[in-house]
Amino acid sequence: xxxxxxxxxxxxxxxxxxxxxxxxxxxxxxxxxxxxxxxxxxxxxxxxxxxxxxxxxxxxxxxxxxxxxxxxxxxxxxxxxxxxxxxxxxxxxxxxxxxxxxxxxxxxxxxxxxxxxxxxxxxxxxxxxxxxxxxxxxxxxxxxxxxxxxxxxxxxxxxxxxxxxxxxxxxxxxxxxxxxxxxxxxxxxxxxxxxxxxxxxxxxxxxxxxxxxxxxxxxxxxxxxxxxxxxxxxxxxxxxxxxxxxxxxxxxxxxxxxxxxxxxxxxxxxxxxxxxxxxxxxxxxxxxxxxxxxxxxxxxxxxxxxxxxxxxxxxxxxxxxxxxxxxxxxxxxxxxxxxxxxxxxxxxxxxxxxxxxxxxxxxxxxxxxxxxxxxxxxxxxxxxxxxxxxxxxxxxxxxxxxxxxxxxxxxxxxxxxxxxxxxxxxxxxxxxxxxxxxxxxxxxxxxxxxxxxxxxxxxxxxxxxxxxxxxxxxxxxxxxxxxxxxxxxxxxxxxxxxxxxxxxxxxxxxxxxxxxxxxxxxxxxxxxxxxxxxxxxxxxxxxxxxxxxxxxxxxxxxxxxxxxxxxxxxxxxxxxxxxxxxxxxxxxxxxxxxxxxxxxxxxxxxxxxxxxxxxxxxxxxxxxxxxxxxxxxxxxxxxxxxxxxxxxxxxxxxxxxxxxxxxxxxxxxxxxxxxxxxxxxxxxxxxxxxxxxxxxxxxxxxxxxxxxxxxxxxxxxxxxxxxxxxxxxxxxxxxxxxxxxxxxxxxxxxxxxxxxxxxxxxxxxxxxxxxxxxxxxxxxxxxxxxxxxxxxxx
Numbered sequence: 091x092x093x094x095x096x097x098x099x100x101x102x103x104x105x106x107x108x109x110x111x112x113x114x115x116x117x118x119x120x121x122x123x124x125x126x127x128x129x130x131x132x133x134x135x136x137x138x139x140x141x142x143x144x145x146x147x148x149x150x151x152x153x154x155x156x157x158x159x160x161x162x163x164x165x166x167x168x169x170x171x172x173x174x175x176x177x178x179x180x181x182x183x184x185x186x187x188x189x190x191x192x193x194x195x196x197x198x199x200x201x202x203x204x205x206x207x208x209x210x211x212x213x214x215x216x217x218x219x220x221x222x223x224x225x226x227x228x229x230x231x232x233x234x235x236x237x238x239x240x241x242x243x244x245x246x247x248x249x250x251x252x253x254x255x256x257x258x259x260x261x262x263x264x265x266x267x268x269x270x271x272x273x274x275x276x277x278x279x280x281x282x283x284x285x286x287x288x289x290x291x292x293x294x295x296x297x298x299x300x301x302x303x304x305x306x307x308x309x310x311x312x313x314x315x316x317x318x319x320x321x322x323x324x325x326x327x328x329x330x331x332x333x334x335x336x337x338x339x340x341x342x343x344x345x346x347x348x349x350x351x352x353x354x355x356x357x358x359x360x361x362x363x364x365x366x367x368x369x370x371x372x373x374x375x376x377x378x379x380x381x382x383x384x385x386x387x388x389x390x391x392x393x394x395x396x397x398x399x400x401x402x403x404x405x406x407x408x409x410x411x412x413x414x415x416x417x418x419x420x421x422x423x424x425x426x427x428x429x430x431x432x433x434x435x436x437x438x439x440x441x442x443x444x445x446x447x448x449x450x451x452x453x454x455x456x457x458x459x460x461x462x463x464x465x466x467x468x469x470x471x472x473x474x475x476x477x478x479x480x481x482x483x484x485x486x487x488x489x490x491x492x493x494x495x496x497x498x499x500x501x502x503x504x505x506x507x508x509x510x511x512x513x514x515x516x517x518x519x520x521x522x523x524x525x526x527x528x529x530x531x532x533x534x535x536x537x538x539x540x541x542x543x544x545x546x547x548x549x550x551x552x553x554x555x556x557x558x559x560x561x562x563x564x565x566x567x568x569x570x571x572x573x574x575x576x577x578x579x580x581x582x583x584x585x586x587x588x589x590x591x592x593x594x595x596x597x598x599x600x601x602x603x604x605x606x607x608x609x610x611x612x613x614x615x616x617x618x619x620x621x622x623x624x625x626x627x628x629x630x631x632x633x634x635x636x637x638x639x640x641x642x643x644x645x646x647x648x649x650x651x652x653x654x655x656x657x658x659x660x661x662x663x664x665x666x667x668x669x670x671x672x673x674x675x676x677x678x679x680x681x682x683x684x685x686x687x688x689x690x691x692x693x694x695x696x697x698x699x700x701x702x703x704x705x706x707x708x709x710x711x712x713x714x715x716x717x718x719x720x721x722x723x724x725x726x727x728x729x730x731x732x733x734x735x736x737x738x739x740x741x742x743x744x745x746x747x748x749x750x751x752x753x754x755x756x757x758x759x760x761x762x763x764x765x766x767x768x769x770x771x772x773x774x775x776x777x778x779x780x781x782x783x784x785x786x787x788x789x790x791x792x793x794x795x796x797x798x799x800x801x802x803x804x805x806x807x808x809x810x811x812x813x814x815x816x817x818x819x820x821x822x823x824x825x826x827x828x829x830x831x832x833x834x835x836x837x838x839x840x841x842x843x844x845x846x847x848x849x850x851x852x853x854x855x856x857x858x859x860x861x862x863x864x865x866x867x868x869x870x871x872x873x874x875x876x877x878x879x880x881x882x883x884x
Contacts, residue, residue, distance in 0.1 A: 140179030166310030212246020256606030306593025321350030379458030439486035451514025461525030504530025621667030666694035668701025697727030
């Protein structure tokens with residue numbers, strides 16, 4: 091223990107004297123965000139320098155640690171983390187503390203004002219607000235995860251803090267190693283990981299959107315997707331033949347259900363061997379793809395990192411000849427069991443090996459493949475530990491960290507695989523935007539691939555969790571929902587363009603609309619798509635229209651496309667916004683720039699509104715050379731006359747000759763409409779207040795009567811009974827000593843979770859006798875029948 095006076099000197103206080111030789115200026119007075127009275131024994135304030143742009147600071151445990159830090163794998167341009175801003179950079183509002191404990195574990199503490207709310211922590215299950223939670227960044231195959239799972243498929247050592255006054259601060263722990271993110275102490279962020287690592291802070295800025303944009307300047311923005319990639323994707327656990335694939339998509343077309351993409355799981359392969367096709371069930375993949383393309387459907391095919399250890403298999407033979415496999419500590423190739431059986435794994439930490447894989451992808455794409463689905467790339471194994479030993483050796487290039495054991499590269503293995511796959515698609519065709527989906531990833535993966543929420547289950551709990559995860563990410567109803575999605579596609583595509591250029595989120599939590607309103611911070615079933623607010627219901631017995639929706643301050647006007655349904659979300663448009671809307675098409679290929687365009691207008695309290703629409707070829711990179719059309723529309727009321735016009739445009743693409751349909755939202759779903767020509771000013775007269783009230787009342791009554799006549803989808807969340815089984819939806823909680831075990835009590839059911847109660851800063855250390863594998867996690871998710879022994883290691 092240290093003396094109280096010393097503890098006071100070591101608390102986070104901006105009066106702390108800069109270390110000798112430090113280039114960091116120090117303010118003379120502590121700010122309102124200073125971390126006082128920290129409880130870490132021997133904790134000391136970290137040294138800092140300004141980097142990147144105004145409001146961004148890098149902190150290290152010492153000057154020596156800053157010099158010795160390994161390269162950043164999260165930054166799009168790693169050197170930018172190393173360049174110090176010399177002039178006009180300002181001073182940090184908060185300085186973290188760090189202490190070193192045990193076997194080189196570095197604990198960082200950041201104390202913020204009381205009432206701070208925490209978000210982020212990457213792909214995490216459970217509530218949107220992460221206050222009071224703890225996460226471990228260790229990419230894990232977590233089939234059937236629950237709301238308490240502490241490690242999922244991706245690692246994002248990042249926390250977004252919303253301060254009591256609505257300002258926002260972002261914190262990134264720039265380490266690839268297993269990292270504990272502990273937000274259980276009130277208004278306090280704690281990181282813990284092996285070896286020294288930089289802390290990067292962004293802000294405080296006025297809004298969370300500004301923080302996210304600043305983060306994107308460091309880690310990069312999302313890769314601009316092809317327009318077809320934003321349509322509906324039909325995916326399931328494998329189709330057994332090419333005939334079945336074509337049957338499914340033709341049925342979509344016959345029933346008028348929109349669809350742009352179909353996905354091929356591993357059953358298309360010959361014995362689960364990557365880069366092969368089953369000679370019987372998928373004998374002619376190019377012909378199947380041609381048939382799909384003829385009816386406007388793309389195809390995406392799975393590739394896993396596990397390559398079957400089998401002489402005569404061209405991928406294995408080529409990889410062995412080129413020495414591409416991850417090694418064990420003794421220098422021999424590591425062999426792990428996955429779908430094909432015994433497998434070897436490419437070492438994507440080497441550019442030479444990434445190029446080898448990229449060439450395989452290039453050749454694979456020549457079969458007509460439109461996109462690649464990278465799965466099992468945590469990397470996952472079918473053994474109890476789910477991944478490879480941490481003692482395995484990666485021969486990484488010096489610019490990403492050099493030769494290291496697997497514990498260093500585990501969390502970035504999936505991102506590096508996705509990068510290699512992306513580069514292979516570019517290698518095949520530089521004129522098309524690659525589509526890669528990856529299950530595993532690291533902060534920065536968005537530069538190469540999209541992601542999804544992993545192996546979720548088809549139940550209400552997972553539907554609810556999917557909303558907060560995405561933000562962090564009946565036939566007739568499906569048809570209505572998809573047609574609605576396609577009508578909103580011009581707006582969604584525009585949001586992706588803006589996100590690609592500026593780093594603003596496509597989908598955002600509700601509190602982004604008003605960070606000062608603390609009541610919005612815990613809302614999980616409502617989210618923003620720019621000025622569009624989507625209110626959903628994830629309750630099995632209540633439709634979205636029956637739920638009480640808390641709205642941000644300001645004007646929010648409900649609307650629909652004549653498609654309201656108890657099982658569809660309620661839509662609102664913010665006052666002051668113009669929303670571009672397209673036609674209800676069956677796939678993106680049906681649309682053209684000459685199609686009619688609709689604008690939904692929600693006037694603000696001053697009778698004004700504005701909106702933007704991005705248009706281009708929908709694929710390729712012409713937009714980077716100016717071959718696009720970005721239109722800014724404005725609307726304004728003068729003496730009861732509404733005028734809608736183009737304010738300005740960007741890009742060299744010529745405006746198509748097309749009709750323009752304009753609807754002014756009045757409230758209660760009511761609207762008035764007018765037609766014109768896009769590019770020309772359109773005028774029409776607003777109704778009187780009495781007429782508006784009458785239109786609103788009539789619209790609300792019509793909507794009420796329509797919803798009362800529609801039967802919601804019945805809840806099909808009941809498991810189907812089988813002979814000899816007893817079914818129950820009630821979890822059974824068993825306690826033994828310091829352990830809680832939750833199980834679903836039916837034969838063939840599953841263990842939901844196993845949690846150690848006094849979990850503070852301890853690790854669950856798995857002791858498995860098979861091959862000496864090790865595993866760390868805060869909560870275990872297992873299928874019934876697995877047996878493991880644990881001991882607690884501090």
